[in-house]
Amino acid sequence: MQKRTIVTISIIAGVLLLGGTAAVAGPIVYRDLIVGEQEAAPTVTAAPRATDGASGAIDASDLSGEWTATDGSYAGYRVDEVLNDTDVTVVGRTDDVTGTFTVDGLTLTAAEITVDVASIETDSSSRDAYFRDMALRTGEHPTATFTLTGPVTAASTPAIGEVQSVTATGELTIAGVTREVTVDLEAVLNEGSGQVAGSIPITFADFGVEAPNLGFVSVEPEGFVEFSLVIAPA
Structure with a gap:
């Protein structure tokens, strides 16, 4: 994993360092040349x-x-920054992810995903440092987790290469705060493995995080946690 996420504010440090450049070069140059095109x-x-x-x-x-x-x-x-009325999308990602899943026929009965939030990176190391040290206090809360709270059953038996859509409900824990969330998932079974992908809409304040507003640049109060998991039999 649209407005964005977990990391709400990781953004402020990058804004502080890049803000002068953005003010001089203009918001569109900042968006297109400094931040650049983000991953889908x-x-x-x-x-x-x-x-x-x-x-x-x-x-x-x-x-x-x-x-x-x-x-x-x-x-x-x-997450979306807004710089002088220009939307700037920022994406942070890490491959330091673990996940376990219990399947009974067509039903996912249990799942837990853990993300090392301290290793999430964007295009700005300064933004990332603020995210780790100030926004999510990763020294105290180094991981974020999603735990399934109800079974998820596929509508029909999947075929190899056939994409299915399902909805899951679970508990998302960020910065030590746990909230119930609903996530729309895509799932596909390939030869010898599968893949699950989705995004979870969140509001930063629900997790005790206040989206920063520096006047010339602000962060939208909502965002998305995103994930793509390649899964295989344990």
């Missing part, structure tokens, strides 16, 4: 099936068991 919101990628004439259909019982997040997974946030 995460979506799943359906790998091509082997062309052996098979339908790609699977037995739901084959999905049962423990799954885990593997290499290629990432998580982070997306």
Whole structure:
């Protein structure tokens, strides 16, 4: 993982250092040349099936068991700055993500995702330092977590390479504060692995974080936590 997230304010330090440049160069130059184009919101990628004439259909019982997040997974946030009425989107990401999932046929019965928030990076190391030290106080709260609180059942048995959409409810913990959230997910089963991607809309104040406003630049009060998880049987 639109307005953005976990990191609300990681932004202020970068603003302090880049603010002078932005004021001189102008908000559009700041957006287009200094911040630049940001990565798109995460979506799943359906790998091509082997062309052996098979339908790609699977037995739901084959999905049962423990799954885990593997290499290629990432998580982070997306947030909008507003500089003199010009929207500037900032994305921070880390691949330091772990996740465990329990599946019973077509139903996800348990899941927990943990993100090392101190390792989230944007295009500005100064912004990142503020995020770690001031916004989320990662010395006290080094991780953010999402824990599933209710089962999620697929509408039909998935086929290899077929993207499905589901909605999950769980508890999101950021900076030591836990809130119930709902997240829309995309999921796909590929050969030997799967992928789950989604974004969770949040309001910074709900997690005890105040979006900064420096007059010439401010951060929107809402954002998104984003994630893309490559999963495989444990």
